[in-house]
Amino acid sequence: MSNVNVDDGKRIRLHIAGESYYIIGTRNVDDGGIDFMITVPDMNKPTGAARRETADKICGACSDLSRMV
Numbered sequence: 001m002s003n004v005n006v007d008d009g010k011r012i013r014l015h016i017a018g019e020s021y022y023i024i025g026t027r028n029v030d031d032g033g034i035d036f037m038i039t040v041p042d043m044n045k046p047t048g049a050a051r052r053e054t055a056d057k058i059c060g061a062c063s064d065l066s067r068m069v
Contacts, residue, residue: 023059033067036060 009026019041025034036059042048043055 021055031067033063036062036066 009024011022011024014021014023021041022039024037024039026037027033028035038055038059040048040051040055043052
């Protein structure tokens with residue numbers, strides 16, 4: 001796992017099953033929560049659609065959770 005600064009947040013690279021995933025976390029200035037986004041391998045290909053949908057839903061739930069704690 002490696003951390004990288006991005007313009008207004010942080011990016012972490014995860015190696016899972018030989019592939020790289022990137023999770024980006026940025027602070028929401030309106031409510032102070034953290035917004036999470038992710039890139040997954042082959043996310044724009046039809047074969048990667050299910051993996052992308054799953055990852056997007058997990059990131060959305062994490063974003064919601066950051067506003068509850």
